[in-house]
Amino acid sequence: MLKDITIGQYFPGDSPIHRMDSRVKIVLNILFVVVLFIGRNFYALGLCAIFVMLVYALSGIRYSLILKSLRPILPLIIFTGLLNLFFIKSTLEDESPIFEWYFLKIYPEGAYTSVFMIVRIVSLIIGMSLLTYTTSPITLTDAIEALLSPLKKIKFPSHELAMMMTIALRYIPILIEETDRIMSAQKARGATLDSGGLHKRAKALIPIMIPLFVSAFKHANELAMAMECRCYTGGEGRTRLRQLKTSYVDYIAILVMLCIVGGVIAINVMT
Amino acid sequence: METKVIESKNLTYKYSVGTPFEVTAVNNISFTVEKGNFIGIIGHTGSGKSTLMQHLNGLLKQTSGEVWINGRDIRGKGVNIREVRFEVGLVFQYSEHQLFEETVFKDIAFGPRNMGLSDKQIEERVRRAAKFMGVHDSWLERSPFDLSGGQKRRVALAGVIAMEPQILILDEPAAGLDPRGRDKVLEFISDYHKKAGITVILVSHSMEDIVKYAGRVLVLNKGGIFCYEDTEKVFTRADEITEIGLGVPQITRLTERLRSMGVDLGNDVYTVERATERILALISKKAGDSCRE
Numbered sequence: 001m002l003k004d005i006t007i008g009q010y011f012p013g014d015s016p017i018h019r020m021d022s023r024v025k026i027v028l029n030i031l032f033v034v035v036l037f038i039g040r041n042f043y044a045l046g047l048c049a050i051f052v053m054l055v056y057a058l059s060g061i062r063y064s065l066i067l068k069s070l071r072p073i074l075p076l077i078i079f080t081g082l083l084n085l086f087f088i089k090s091t092l093e094d095e096s097p098i099f100e101w102y103f104l105k106i107y108p109e110g111a112y113t114s115v116f117m118i119v120r121i122v123s124l125i126i127g128m129s130l131l132t133y134t135t136s137p138i139t140l141t142d143a144i145e146a147l148l149s150p151l152k153k154i155k156f157p158s159h160e161l162a163m164m165m166t167i168a169l170r171y172i173p174i175l176i177e178e179t180d181r182i183m184s185a186q187k188a189r190g191a192t193l194d195s196g197g198l199h200k201r202a203k204a205l206i207p208i209m210i211p212l213f214v215s216a217f218k219h220a221n222e223l224a225m226a227m228e229c230r231c232y233t234g235g236e237g238r239t240r241l242r243q244l245k246t247s248y249v250d251y252i253a254i255l256v257m258l259c260i261v262g263g264v265i266a267i268n269v270m271t
Numbered sequence: 272m273e274t275k276v277i278e279s280k281n282l283t284y285k286y287s288v289g290t291p292f293e294v295t296a297v298n299n300i301s302f303t304v305e306k307g308n309f310i311g312i313i314g315h316t317g318s319g320k321s322t323l324m325q326h327l328n329g330l331l332k333q334t335s336g337e338v339w340i341n342g343r344d345i346r347g348k349g350v351n352i353r354e355v356r357f358e359v360g361l362v363f364q365y366s367e368h369q370l371f372e373e374t375v376f377k378d379i380a381f382g383p384r385n386m387g388l389s390d391k392q393i394e395e396r397v398r399r400a401a402k403f404m405g406v407h408d409s410w411l412e413r414s415p416f417d418l419s420g421g422q423k424r425r426v427a428l429a430g431v432i433a434m435e436p437q438i439l440i441l442d443e444p445a446a447g448l449d450p451r452g453r454d455k456v457l458e459f460i461s462d463y464h465k466k467a468g469i470t471v472i473l474v475s476h477s478m479e480d481i482v483k484y485a486g487r488v489l490v491l492n493k494g495g496i497f498c499y500e501d502t503e504k505v506f507t508r509a510d511e512i513t514e515i516g517l518g519v520p521q522i523t524r525l526t527e528r529l530r531s532m533g534v535d536l537g538n539d540v541y542t543v544e545r546a547t548e549r550i551l552a553l554i555s556k557k558a559g560d561s562c563r564e
Contacts, residue, residue, distance in 0.1 A: 012291070182368060184325065184330045185363045187356065188360070188361040188362075189356075189369075189381055189431065190353060190434070192385070206371065207381065211368050
């Protein structure tokens with residue numbers, strides 16, 4: 001069913017990871033990505049992978065969700081893996097391929113890079129999905145607003161951007177539910193949505209898209225009216241209900257992350 | 272012997288299985304509906320009414336249990352679920368949201384067209400359904416989006432009735448309408464029930480609407496059946512019904528109050544007509560008593 005779609009789904013909890021300031025979480029996440037790409041060998045990468053797994057354990061999110069978050073990018077992982085596997089040639093002239101079949105040749109370097117890239121991508125996705133799993137979308141946009149607020153100096157509408165994101169996120173479940181209901185209603189009238197050729201299927205979408213657009217516009221209208229009734233004029237002078245606060249958990253997290261950065265750089269230098 | 276058209280056996284449905292949000296919406300529900308009945312399903316918000324009715328035409332697939340329509344398991348082998356949907360017409364809450372065609376006529380024709388009928392049959396059915404639901408001929412060539420809320424609702428209802436289902440299930444068909452629109456819609460439905468001789472299930476949380484039209488009431492509470500009885504008998508348990516958060520008709524509340532003050536009109540009063548009858552009877556009896564003194 002449509003409801004099962006997860007778009008950056010949040011799993012409520014009370015772990016130290018959940019309690020972290022979302023601004024810190026975003027910054028550390030970016031740092032983590034950078035570190036992943038700085039790491040030049042398996043030792044560095046292994047450190048990152050172990051680290052992200054430990055954070056996962058700490059967050060109390062079930063491990064089966066890792067697989068779920070990886071499923072959409074599985075094709076990309078396979079593609080990257082295969083490409084690296086077959087197309088990386090040995091830098092040494094006299095080294096022979098470890099596997100040869102017609103034009104397909106696998107060199108040790110290719111196998112190495114292939115596995116390396118896969119581990120890197122998987123760690124990347126796991127790290128990123130951890131952010132959305134443990135942070136509610138609302139605080140996430142608050143954090144984005146806070147992080148973008150220095151740009152206000154050059155007239156960048158960071159508050160408006162965050163507000164739009166908040167509204168969009170807020171309405172995703174509502175529109176999904178609405179789609180679900182309209183689909184059910186049309187199915188009850190005998191509409192077939194999942195059979196026939198491309199043309200027929202596209203046509204079958206009309207009875208769903210039109211009511212959906214009508215209701216989306218209606219929602220937008222009502223929301224705009226409601227916001228205006230409460231004198232919403234934008235970000236100027238607006239205070240907030242949820243203050244983002246850093247606490248000792250964040251300082252520990254920053255410290256740990258710095259250790260990882262230091263560790264990776266050290267490994268890079270030493271090997 | 273009356274024939275069973277709907278039979279639900281130990282029906283259970285859970286939302287979001289395997290996530291922290293797992294909820295049992297419908298819990299082990301078994302009931303049967305006989306042909307030609309007018310059943311009211313009533314329950315508090317979140318009692319599983321809407322979920323239950325979406326099982327009756329196979330829109331939702333139960334977690335466990337069975338649904339039998341016209342003597343066959345709708346999830347059984349060789350059963351075309353689309354055909355079941357043509358037998359069981361389902362009208363959703365705020366059904367006017369499903370309108371999408373350019374004209375009212377085309378929208379009502381959507382269902383019959385999906386059934387693969389000929390143009391002539393479609394035209395016939397559209398006109399018949401429109402008439403049943405009080406949709407004027409002059410509206411048929413207009414855009415459904417130009418109509419008022421109550422008119423749109425009637426068009427949407429006609430869209431389902433045009434499929435001429437043997438079982439008609441309506442989820443809050445009168446919700447959000449003004450009192451007159453409400454009465455109109457319900458009258459049209461009740462009329463259609465009598466004339467077409469079909470089975471109707473009316474889902475609502477308004478006791479007044481249910482008692483006025485339904486012969487039998489299924490009361491749901493927290494996903495399970497609280498009771499399933501003739502409308503007559505349901506209100507003998509007025510106290511318990513109030514306890515699970517459902518209102519009883521105003522007139523029933525009034526008679527309860529009268530009883531506590533020493534005037535007993537009986538515990539099966541749920542329409543104003545019956546209350547009038549009882550009160551008159553009581554008065555004439557009292558008058559007779561005082562004459563004899």
